[in-house]
Amino acid sequence: xxxxxxxxxxxxxxxxxxxxxxxxxxxxxxxxxxxxxxxxxxxxxxxxxxxxxxxxxxxxxxxxxxxxxxxxxxxxxxxxxxxxxxxxxxxxxxxxxxxxxxxxxxxxxxxxxxxxxxxxxxxxxxxxxxxxxxxxxxxxxxxxxxxxxxxxxxxxxxxxxxxxxxxxxxxxxxxxxxxxxxxxxxxxxxxxxxxxxxxxxxxxxxxxxxxxxxxxxxxxxxxxxxxxxxxxxxxxxxxx
Amino acid sequence: xxxxxxxxxxxxxxxxxxxxxxxxxxxxxxxxxxxxxxxxxxxxxxxxxxxxxxxxxxxxxxxxxxxxxxxxxxxxxxxxxxxxxxxxxxxxxxxxxxxxxxxxxxxxxxxxxxxxxxxxxxxxxxxxxxxxxxxxxxxxxxxxxxxxxxxxxxxxxxxxxxxxxxxxxxxxxxxxxxxxxxxxxxxxxxxxxxxxxxxxxxxxxxxxxxxxxxxxxxxxxxxxxxxxxxxxxxxxxxxxxxxxxxxxxxxxxxxxxxxxxxxxxxxxxxxxxxxxxxxxxxxxxxxxxxxxxxxxxxxxxxxxxxxxxxxxxxxxxxxxxxxxxxxxxxxxxxxxxxxxxxxxxxxxxxxxxxxxxxxxxxxxxxxxxxxxxxxxxxxxxxxxxxxxxxxxxxxxxxxxx
Numbered sequence: 001x002x003x004x005x006x007x008x009x010x011x012x013x014x015x016x017x018x019x020x021x022x023x024x025x026x027x028x029x030x031x032x033x034x035x036x037x038x039x040x041x042x043x044x045x046x047x048x049x050x051x052x053x054x055x056x057x058x059x060x061x062x063x064x065x066x067x068x069x070x071x072x073x074x075x076x077x078x079x080x081x082x083x084x085x086x087x088x089x090x091x092x093x094x095x096x097x098x099x100x101x102x103x104x105x106x107x108x109x110x111x112x113x114x115x116x117x118x119x120x121x122x123x124x125x126x127x128x129x130x131x132x133x134x135x136x137x138x139x140x141x142x143x144x145x146x147x148x149x150x151x152x153x154x155x156x157x158x159x160x161x162x163x164x165x166x167x168x169x170x171x172x173x174x175x176x177x178x179x180x181x182x183x184x185x186x187x188x189x190x191x192x193x194x195x196x197x198x199x200x201x202x203x204x205x206x207x208x209x210x211x212x213x214x215x216x217x218x219x220x221x222x223x224x225x226x227x228x229x230x231x232x233x234x235x236x237x238x239x240x
Numbered sequence: 241x242x243x244x245x246x247x248x249x250x251x252x253x254x255x256x257x258x259x260x261x262x263x264x265x266x267x268x269x270x271x272x273x274x275x276x277x278x279x280x281x282x283x284x285x286x287x288x289x290x291x292x293x294x295x296x297x298x299x300x301x302x303x304x305x306x307x308x309x310x311x312x313x314x315x316x317x318x319x320x321x322x323x324x325x326x327x328x329x330x331x332x333x334x335x336x337x338x339x340x341x342x343x344x345x346x347x348x349x350x351x352x353x354x355x356x357x358x359x360x361x362x363x364x365x366x367x368x369x370x371x372x373x374x375x376x377x378x379x380x381x382x383x384x385x386x387x388x389x390x391x392x393x394x395x396x397x398x399x400x401x402x403x404x405x406x407x408x409x410x411x412x413x414x415x416x417x418x419x420x421x422x423x424x425x426x427x428x429x430x431x432x433x434x435x436x437x438x439x440x441x442x443x444x445x446x447x448x449x450x451x452x453x454x455x456x457x458x459x460x461x462x463x464x465x466x467x468x469x470x471x472x473x474x475x476x477x478x479x480x481x482x483x484x485x486x487x488x489x490x491x492x493x494x495x496x497x498x499x500x501x502x503x504x505x506x507x508x509x510x511x512x513x514x515x516x517x518x519x520x521x522x523x524x525x526x527x528x529x530x531x532x533x534x535x536x537x538x539x540x541x542x543x544x545x546x547x548x549x550x551x552x553x554x555x556x557x558x559x560x561x562x563x564x565x566x567x568x569x570x571x572x573x574x575x576x577x578x579x580x581x582x583x584x585x586x587x588x589x590x591x592x593x594x595x596x597x598x599x600x601x602x603x604x605x606x607x608x609x610x611x612x613x614x615x616x617x618x619x620x621x622x623x624x625x626x627x628x629x630x631x632x633x634x635x636x637x638x639x640x641x
Contacts, residue, residue, distance in 0.1 A: 004499075005518075005519050005522055005523065006495070006496045006499030006500045006503060006519060007486075007487060007492065007493060007495050007496040007499060007523065008487060008489075008491065008492030008493070008495040009487070009488065009492055010486050010487060010492075010522075010523060010526040010527040011486070011487060011488035011492075011527060012526070012527065012528070012529075013485055013527075013528055013529075054268065054529070055267075055529070056267060056268050056524075056527065056528055056529025056530075057529075113488065113489070114442070114445050115484065115485050115487070115488070116445075117446075117447070118446040118447065144442070144443075144445055144446075145445070145446070148445060148446035148448065202268075205301065205303040205304060205305060205308075205402075205404075205422070205447045205448070205449050205481075207303055207308070207399060207402040207449060207450075207451035207453050207454050220446050220447060220448050221446075221447075222305060222306055222386070222387065222388075223387075224387065225387055
């Protein structure tokens with residue numbers, strides 16, 4: 001007679017993946033917002049495939065838009081296999097700080113579980129914050145999961161504020177990813193949706209001294225190599 | 241971080257303590273063809289039924305990240321050293337006497353400097369292993385592919401072996417709990433109530449853990465000495481974090497406490513041991529995917545049926561590293577001699593001669609890696625003096641990739 005397995009109900013480990021999308025008016029210029037919509041649409045099947053490769057992680061996706069204030073575009077953590085993208089529209093300013101504050105609320109325990117995998121926060125923006133970015137970042141970093149999240153930034157066009165994005169990333173070894181044309185944006189978003197997702201879902205432990213309040217030079221998740229990018233401006237293809 | 245309980249102790253001659261355990265390679269490790277990076281060991285009796293006092297159970301979880309590519313060995317070293325060091329510590333007269341009832345536990349534990357000794361000895365052992373087994377060019381190439389900095393590894397090679405360590409020791413007079421890094425120690429009383437002898441460390445999320453490999457990692461050890469009393473646990477469970485991470489909540493996880501206790505009481509320990517591999521495999525498959533290891537220390541007032549380890553230990557599924565073969569040297573030698581006694585042919589004899597000489601050489605290497613003879617005397621080396629007069633640690637170990 002088979003015995004019942006000791007313990008309660010089992011569960012795979014949740015991996016929260018959150019898109020933070022700049023929907024300010026400048027994103028409407030030269031089709032940036034539509035390129036962003038297209039890029040996420042194209043990346044979704046690859047993201048689902050990457051998630052399938054690790055059945056012990058449950059990838060839950062959300063999206064937050066920021067322009068005049070910030071709102072959840074997809075508020076419920078949605079299993080990636082059920083996640084569908086609805087196009088964003090651009091208008092207004094760049095309240096990035098508000099977006100970080102709203103994400104910070106979701107990084108508390110609860111609603112987050114202490115058994116979760118490190119969340120992945122992906123910021124996509126073409127400009128500079130118009131509100132109190134530092135306050136939002138402080139609130140995010142005050143949360144255990146905010147501090148331990150894998151934070152990736154994609155700078156759309158040459159007007160993006162790289163210094164601000166580097167502060168958001170909080171890891172001097174990982175730079176903001178530049179995307180100066182639609183193809184580059186697609187490639188960046190695909191990389192985040194697959195390689196970064198895969199790395200974050202791996203259960204390997206990392207030895208850390210935990211008495212350091214400020215972690216600013218490394219990630220608790222081994223970030224895979226960023227695909228090479230050209231360093232010079234391409235006057236033909238770089239439309240942003 | 242020493243915690244002391246001051247419950248009036250009493251010796252429990254009417255109870256007998258037993259220990260069993262199992263480690264299971266995680267579902268994700270099977271998919272990626274990586275070895276089980278957990279280790280478990282107990283004394284006496286390993287890998288069969290451990291019985292009587294003093295009883296020592298050690299569990300370790302190798303980190304398994306790309307830079308900790310020998311953490312399976314680090315975990316093996318950790319449990320073997322824990323057994324050795326605790327055996328020596330528990331043998332000192334101060335811990336052998338009924339006078340422990342009135343002992344000042346601070347005064348008793350501090351001079352032993354168990355955290356310092358465990359971390360220092362482990363560091364020495366892995367350092368020797370590092371020197372004797374240089375990284376091959378193929379290994380460096382693989383590390384480069386995984387974005388691991390060679391310079392970072394060469395600067396701090398201990399991280400290559402990084403592992404946690406959980407130890408429970410039971411004597412006639414007390415139970416000693418020790419923990420460095422993630423993992424869980426649960427105590428279950430006769431009513432099935434579960435408690436944690438050591439507090440959960442809220443900092444250990446996101447796969448980050450304190451470790452034997454971090455500089456001055458001994459400061460992060462939790463230690464608690466609990467005198468035996470009527471309310472002492474019926475069952476103590478020691479598990480790596482792959483177990484708890486397979487449950488959505490603490491409440492769902494700690495049900496394993498009363499469930500294992502009921503199973504042992506209703507079906508006997510041998511029955512539980514027989515089913516542990518399937519319990520752990522299912523838990524990893526449907527849960528975290530990580531390696532899972534559990535050790536069970538059970539207080540019994542009844543005779544216990546003989547317990548054998550499972551017929552197909554988990555290790556047999558793994559591709560063995562040369563280092564792992566070393567620990568199997570004596571077993572393989574015995575097997576070879578048995579086969580020879582049944583009249584194997586000349587080829588086998590020649591093959592055995594070649595293999596055996598290599599294995600004996602490797603076994604010597606393992607013996608050379610053993611820690612120094614007992615250091616548990618009253619004269620502590622200056623370098624291991626308590627932390628009060630040392631500066632607060634500021635160096636930070638990070639993933640230097």
